[in-house]
Amino acid sequence: MTPSVNSPLSADDVEVVDKQTPYQGYFKVDTYRLKHRLFEGGWSGEMEREVFERGHAVAVLPYDPVLDRVVLIEQFRPGAFAALKSQWFDDGASPWLIECVAGIIEKGEKPEDVVRRESIEETGCEIREILPIHHYLVSPGGTSESVFVYCGRTDASNAEGVYGLTDEHENIRVFSLAAKEAFALLDEGRIINAMTIIALQWLKANHAQVRENWRGQ
Numbered sequence: 001m002t003p004s005v006n007s008p009l010s011a012d013d014v015e016v017v018d019k020q021t022p023y024q025g026y027f028k029v030d031t032y033r034l035k036h037r038l039f040e041g042g043w044s045g046e047m048e049r050e051v052f053e054r055g056h057a058v059a060v061l062p063y064d065p066v067l068d069r070v071v072l073i074e075q076f077r078p079g080a081f082a083a084l085k086s087q088w089f090d091d092g093a094s095p096w097l098i099e100c101v102a103g104i105i106e107k108g109e110k111p112e113d114v115v116r117r118e119s120i121e122e123t124g125c126e127i128r129e130i131l132p133i134h135h136y137l138v139s140p141g142g143t144s145e146s147v148f149v150y151c152g153r154t155d156a157s158n159a160e161g162v163y164g165l166t167d168e169h170e171n172i173r174v175f176s177l178a179a180k181e182a183f184a185l186l187d188e189g190r191i192i193n194a195m196t197i198i199a200l201q202w203l204k205a206n207h208a209q210v211r212e213n214w215r216g217q
Helices: 078-083 111-123 179-187 194-215
Strands: 014-024 028-036 047-053 057-064 069-076 096-099 101-104 129-137 146-153 161-163 172-178
Touching (some): 057 111, 057 194, 069 111, 069 194, 111 161, 111 172, 179 194
Parallel strands (some): 057 146
Antiparallel strands (some): 014 028, 069 096
């Protein structure tokens, strides 16, 4: 018999004994003491876990169906800088990552609002139409962050230069490349952040259909 994919358990099956916020800075960390129901019945023992809180985010891959080009960005990431010091990365690995456009959802905003705002701020490109790709949890063992991923129709003919908000310490290089070249970067393992991998994999799988649909608009 094939097991059920859907778990019978939900958020109602978790009991929070205590919650504290020991750190509040640019991001914050909450400490939970909690227990939860077990698959076989009964309750787990009480556990204590730290959860990194940084809000929820949006990522968009700008795509020009006429030129058949995608717009990508490159910027320094402190988390990558810290990670690359481990033994799991080559000595030549860089903390400047190739990414799609992304930003945090501010209070009162919808994800689609962030798509359009961040695309202008980070690339100067206007997003004319949006296709949802996925909504996923980044690393649910330790952070509450989730990302809404989209593909956005744009004009990539002038997608170049340096963008970003200086007061937010952004220094973002913008460039465009043929879709097949972007897919090659993906296949070669040169894209190492999840949101960009997800977006490019989706476009690679749906490339012909997306281009056909958007070229006629």
